[in-house]
Amino acid sequence: MQSINLHLKILIAILVSLGLLITGYQIYVLEIPLKEDETDDIWSLDARFEFQATAGVPIKAQMFIPQLNQDYISLNESFISNNYGVSINQVDGNRRVTWSARRASGPQTLYYRLVLTKRYSDETAAVPPPAPRVPIVLEGPEQIAADALINPIRQHSADIETFITEAIRRVNDITDDNVQLLLGGQTSPLDKARVIDILLSQARIPLELVHTVRLEATANQEPELWLRSHNGERWLYFHPETGQQGIPENRMVWWIGDNPMYSLEGGRQGRVNVTINNSEMNALRLAKMSTDNGSSALLEYSLYGLPLHAQQVYRVMIMIPVGVLVILVLRNLIGIQTLGTFTPVLISLAFRETQVGWGIALFTLITALGLSLRSYLEHLKLQMLPRLSIVLTFVVIVIAAISLFSHKLGIERALSVSLFPMVILTMTIERLSINWEERGGGHSFKVAVGTIIAATLAHLLMSVPVLAYFFFTFPAILLVLVGFMLAMGRYRGYRLTELMRFKALTKQG
Amino acid sequence: MLLWNTWKALKANGVMGINRRNADYVLKYNKRHLYPVVDDKILTKERAIAAGINVPELYGIIETEKDIDRFQKIVAPYRDFVVKPAQGAGGDGILVIADRFEGRYRTVSGKIISYEEIEHQISSILSGLYSLGGHRDRVLIEYRVTPDPIFKSISYEGVPDIRIIVLMGYPVMAMLRLPTRQSGGKANLHQGAIGVGVDLTTGVTLKGTWLNSKITKHPDTTNPVDGVQLPDWDGFMRLATSCYELSGLGYIGVDLVLDEEKGPLILELNARPGLNIQIANDAGLTHRCHKVEHHIAALKKEGRLETVEERMAFSQRHFGQPVPAATTPSEPSEPA
Numbered sequence: 001m002q003s004i005n006l007h008l009k010i011l012i013a014i015l016v017s018l019g020l021l022i023t024g025y026q027i028y029v030l031e032i033p034l035k036e037d038e039t040d041d042i043w044s045l046d047a048r049f050e051f052q053a054t055a056g057v058p059i060k061a062q063m064f065i066p067q068l069n070q071d072y073i074s075l076n077e078s079f080i081s082n083n084y085g086v087s088i089n090q091v092d093g094n095r096r097v098t099w100s101a102r103r104a105s106g107p108q109t110l111y112y113r114l115v116l117t118k119r120y121s122d123e124t125a126a127v128p129p130p131a132p133r134v135p136i137v138l139e140g141p142e143q144i145a146a147d148a149l150i151n152p153i154r155q156h157s158a159d160i161e162t163f164i165t166e167a168i169r170r171v172n173d174i175t176d177d178n179v180q181l182l183l184g185g186q187t188s189p190l191d192k193a194r195v196i197d198i199l200l201s202q203a204r205i206p207l208e209l210v211h212t213v214r215l216e217a218t219a220n221q222e223p224e225l226w227l228r229s230h231n232g233e234r235w236l237y238f239h240p241e242t243g244q245q246g247i248p249e250n251r252m253v254w255w256i257g258d259n260p261m262y263s264l265e266g267g268r269q270g271r272v273n274v275t276i277n278n279s280e281m282n283a284l285r286l287a288k289m290s291t292d293n294g295s296s297a298l299l300e301y302s303l304y305g306l307p308l309h310a311q312q313v314y315r316v317m318i319m320i321p322v323g324v325l326v327i328l329v330l331r332n333l334i335g336i337q338t339l340g341t342f343t344p345v346l347i348s349l350a351f352r353e354t355q356v357g358w359g360i361a362l363f364t365l366i367t368a369l370g371l372s373l374r375s376y377l378e379h380l381k382l383q384m385l386p387r388l389s390i391v392l393t394f395v396v397i398v399i400a401a402i403s404l405f406s407h408k409l410g411i412e413r414a415l416s417v418s419l420f421p422m423v424i425l426t427m428t429i430e431r432l433s434i435n436w437e438e439r440g441g442g443h444s445f446k447v448a449v450g451t452i453i454a455a456t457l458a459h460l461l462m463s464v465p466v467l468a469y470f471f472f473t474f475p476a477i478l479l480v481l482v483g484f485m486l487a488m489g490r491y492r493g494y495r496l497t498e499l500m501r502f503k504a505l506t507k508q509g
Numbered sequence: 510m511l512l513w514n515t516w517k518a519l520k521a522n523g524v525m526g527i528n529r530r531n532a533d534y535v536l537k538y539n540k541r542h543l544y545p546v547v548d549d550k551i552l553t554k555e556r557a558i559a560a561g562i563n564v565p566e567l568y569g570i571i572e573t574e575k576d577i578d579r580f581q582k583i584v585a586p587y588r589d590f591v592v593k594p595a596q597g598a599g600g601d602g603i604l605v606i607a608d609r610f611e612g613r614y615r616t617v618s619g620k621i622i623s624y625e626e627i628e629h630q631i632s633s634i635l636s637g638l639y640s641l642g643g644h645r646d647r648v649l650i651e652y653r654v655t656p657d658p659i660f661k662s663i664s665y666e667g668v669p670d671i672r673i674i675v676l677m678g679y680p681v682m683a684m685l686r687l688p689t690r691q692s693g694g695k696a697n698l699h700q701g702a703i704g705v706g707v708d709l710t711t712g713v714t715l716k717g718t719w720l721n722s723k724i725t726k727h728p729d730t731t732n733p734v735d736g737v738q739l740p741d742w743d744g745f746m747r748l749a750t751s752c753y754e755l756s757g758l759g760y761i762g763v764d765l766v767l768d769e770e771k772g773p774l775i776l777e778l779n780a781r782p783g784l785n786i787q788i789a790n791d792a793g794l795t796h797r798c799h800k801v802e803h804h805i806a807a808l809k810k811e812g813r814l815e816t817v818e819e820r821m822a823f824s825q826r827h828f829g830q831p832v833p834a835a836t837t838p839s840e841p842s843e844p845a
Contacts, residue, residue: 335527493526494519495528502787
């Protein structure tokens, strides 16, 4: 016996930990949302490219668009343009879309839309570090000014990071003569970035200009310029004016380099307007969409991989063990008497069709009618099989009649009773009536009420959407249930009702 | 909190719950393949006869609808008899014919019924109406037990029977079941019969239980149920004890009756005996069962088995009233 107990304990431990491990893996590693209505932010980036076409000239409009292999994953990318050919190519680490048309006239509008989300992305795609660079060759006074700036920077810095910070600080001090000379009177961020680039190139420090947008619902957002350098391990981001180091989480790179965002041939008054919108989307659908896009196969081997109609069946089926667990607890821990072991579960499944209130009403009505018929048949002294057949036929007739009446009365709900399993009802009637004869009316009433209570509880628990989702998404949790059931199999304590039953034995003597 | 106190008190008194009975006794000691021996009364009877154990005499068996014609022939030599489903439960479907009356039959309760009604009853039994799980069944026709007059004053109609729980061949608790008006002459506690505890040593009745509460008087005859000496108690004990060899089941309830002429007879065996016997005896089963299990473990070490007489003596030595509580540890470890 002890070896069995040990065996059982090990088995329970294995099952429970296996179930928890798989579920934990799904939750923490695969990041499958815990709740069905969990939502994620999705961002849609709209770039509207407007210009006036010059009549009689072929048009070629080019615009940088974001790389797709960033921290975010794209769900959808679209180019909307009438009568324009669209092509995308890679240019110096950037993606660029080219719209082209033989002829057009008047105002033109081209749209680009990218929908992306933060979730479910794999680790950041590694951008290869830039190659060591050669100093930009300067002439005469500019070389002197650059040297004059670099020397103090070098003295005030310890590494690439501090060197860049110091350079940015100095370049932004436009009262400095050397800086003024290099800027040549311009003070736009792009010019400052250019000067910073010159200075860093003298120290052979790589530098890239990155144009970023902020993922925030804003209309008409101007891409912001940031600088980034590579310290051999990772990219370091700097703001060219404030010197702020580290890029905010919600900024994403649109394009790299000092080229303007767009270029236009055969048109004028070009203007790009970037609008960013935020919306929320069901996390699970999002996960599925990103799976479709091939970026992760996390749901491939879950029940979501099944065809949709099969999923519907499994959504119900996977909850049956939960219903059975309810019956188990009610019978072995509480001590409620039910008709048969799994009849309540079957009835609770029938409640799915009718909803609880109607279900109980119909169940009670049909069972009561069936019982009265059964007690009448008792006088006729029929054999079992013919008797059961009569009761079944009667049940069908009653169900049909109820449906007809309720339909005439305009209560569509009761129509669903046609799916109320007739065989279950027939067997319930038969067993109740046998119970009635063997144990008396009081007992069979108790059993019937116990069955209804158990069925109702099982149904209520089985139809909690959160639970249904949880079990369907994390089926491994069923192993934990099995562990509990195993433990219940050796439970030897009292049932709640036994505490009442044996109350007389608590008083000594 | 109140429930928790009840729980602790019950545990301290060694009261056995259904879960414990099933897990530690029924599932552990009763091999599934031996169940037919107790579920089928015909099999039980055949085994008992082969082992020389007293049972009500078997008049005949009806196995098919065609056999029903043989009924008249089977009962021809007898004025009174009992018609029973072989696999019935809870005493249902049993027809007790006490006498004949102008070509018809009179039941114990005085009702006159025709041959056709008996025929229908037999047909119902055969179709499985009363059997466990609705299987086809057999009908047995047997000797009608006439209860010993000792029970007249504390019984209402019907036949009182004695239930003895036997663990591995050691009787651990006994109860006398007395039909009442409410139980309709049936000796079934669920239907309202009274259970009266019996001292295993002496066979003297103790206080009783009726519908889960303790009583001292029979509700119909108002005579006290305690202090009655059951005749031939050792005979009862011997029969019950030998049922272990008969059935091979380690945890059974043996139902016996006391016939006016033939003395103690075995009626049937039950592989899942009820727990109300504890209320009737005002004692828990767990302590007694543990005592037996320890005794068996000790014997096993010595490598010997006890005979029926020795086992009977052990039970009578230890399970008289009151059970000395001091010798039974509250929660002994399970014997291996």
